[in-house]
Amino acid sequence: MKSSARPAVLLLVLMASLFLSACGGVQEPTKGEVVVYVAAPLSGFQANGGQTVLGGARLAAAKINRAGGLLGYSVTVKGLDDQSDSDVALDVAAQIEQAVGQGERVLGVIGHLNSGQTLAAMEVYKDLPLVIITPTASEVSLTQKGYDNFFRVNANDTTQARVDAQFLVEQVGARRVAVIFNDDPYGQGLGQLMASELQALGAEVVISLQVAVEQSTFANEIPQIVAANPDAVFYGGYEVETPYLRLELVEAGLSVPFLATDGAFLAATIDEAGTAAEGMYVSAFGPQPQAAVDATWIKEYQAVEYRNPDTYSINGFAALQVLAEGVRQAASLDAAQVADAIRGLSNFETPIGALSFDAEGDLEEPKIYIFQVQDGGWVQVYP
Structure with missing residues (x-):
């Protein structure tokens, strides 16, 4: 090379x-x-x-x-x-x-x-x-x-959690969701917001787990997640953790829909997870560059x-x-x-x-996009 x-x-x-x-x-x-x-x-x-x-x-x-x-x-x-x-x-x-x-x-x-x-x-x-x-x-x-x-x-995390929860419940049909997140303020905030949004939509959070930033092995967490028997997994964290969590879940036989947040929306997530990335979702703040420009x-x-x-x-x-x-x-x-x-x-x-911006500096009309890995690449599936 x-x-x-x-x-x-x-x-x-x-x-x-x-x-x-x-x-x-x-x-x-x-x-x-x-x-x-x-x-x-x-x-x-x-x-x-x-x-x-x-x-x-x-x-x-x-x-x-x-x-x-x-x-x-x-x-x-x-x-x-x-x-x-x-x-x-x-x-x-x-x-x-x-x-x-x-x-x-x-x-x-x-x-x-x-x-x-x-x-x-x-x-x-x-x-x-x-x-x-x-x-x-x-x-x-x-x-x-x-x-x-x-x-x-x-968009801020309130918007991201709301859209992510709606996608899992209304589009994917999830009713029993595992909520996993890293210990960064970003991950912790998303984990809390996602749990609230899911419950408001009538879904059950069957397990809530915090992992470490940069964690790449999940030997302790995987058995707990599998035992909770979720029909979908949400992960709030970064690209450095996401592919390994997804890979270990698939290897453990849990191939239910998996949705990660914007921190995982990088090509490296697919590269590191390999074939286990196929079918997983991520939420994102915008379209892919190749589609936007x-x-x-x-x-x-x-x-x-x-x-x-x-x-x-x-x-x-x-x-x-x-x-x-x-x-x-x-x-x-x-x-x-x-x-x-x-x-x-x-x-x-x-x-x-x-x-357009409001008085606090947030977007007045924030948007969240959902992508899925199809044939080894990101494909926008929502909206």
């Missing part, structure tokens, strides 16, 4: 050079630069998710700069690695705070990927003259803390990133789109004015849909 990697990369670089050189009508920004930080896991078990967000933001910046920038300023995207660790996320936030204090013209932060890291970092960001837009963090309380500079371009967008992404887009590429792209539109509408780089302008956006078009 190593022998084929270099030619593939060189080919993408060549394609990128040719594509960028063919772009016409470039207008050069003239006033200097504004910085947008992308704070996400760029290494470790969630690196792929963070890298795809970063790639989407980089493409958005490239397109903005080709069109003349923002108010004459070029947009520079800088990635900071939070390693999916809340303590590291605080360090990242402190670095950004220091940059602002030293006079760097920072417009905002796209991040963090996960709710736990976002909750930690917002304790710093809330007092900075910045706009914060998370591409994926869904924990409900993030928009209930009175932050006036925080937004998200994805055209071939030109994908070529532009490859020109910036030298690889194909993945699940969260369009989330990172949309987050920076929203931030940039806030600047345009405010005709200012002032964070408070930009935040007010974002709250005033109405059906702003992005690859993940037409977005």
Whole structure:
């Protein structure tokens, strides 16, 4: 595999050079630069998710700069690695705070990927003259803390749990559901919300189990789940746990419908679970990039990133789109004015849909999609 990697990369670089050189009508920004930080896991078990967000933001910046920038300023995207660790996320936030204090013209932060890291970092960001837009963090309380500079371009966990429960009960026909979740604030919140939603629909939660983030073996949990005799399994967690849980359930003979949450909506889930992934479901905040954008967008992404887009590429792209539109509408780089302008956006078009925000920074019309693994790939089955 190593022998084929270099030619593939060189080919993408060549394609990128040719594509960028063919772009016409470039207008050069003239006033200097504004910085947008992308704070996400760029290494470790969630690196792929963070890298795809970063790639989407980089493409958005490239397109903005080709069109003349923002108010004459070029947009520079800088990635900071939070390693999916809340303590590291605080360090990242402190670095950004220091940059602002030293006079760097920072417009905002796209991040963090996960709710736990976002909750930690917002304790710093809330007092900075910045706009914060998370591409994926869904924990409900993030928009209930009175932050006036925080937004998200994805549905929250209340919406996700409601749609997931409705799908299992009304579409799949589940009546006895095992609710499993990881010990991250994201997983815990989803587990609690899902149990409530299922019970409200008349379904029984036959077992509720918490597992650890990054857990990859489930020898203690599998017998308990099997003994509960569920007719469906829900898992609230990440790609790093999901495929192994699914695989061990199938190996134990429990091949009932399995629905995981957005944290598992990555190609790696299918790769790691192998044939056991077939038939499983995931919920997601948006469509697949290949269904949401055209071939030109994908070529532009490859020109910036030298690889194909993945699940969260369009989330990172949309987050920076929203931030940039806030600047345009405010005709200012002032964070408070930009935040007010974002709250005033109405059906702003992005690859993940037409977005409008409420006073707390949540989407007014959040959407959840359900995908199923069919023939080794994700296929949208709901709505």
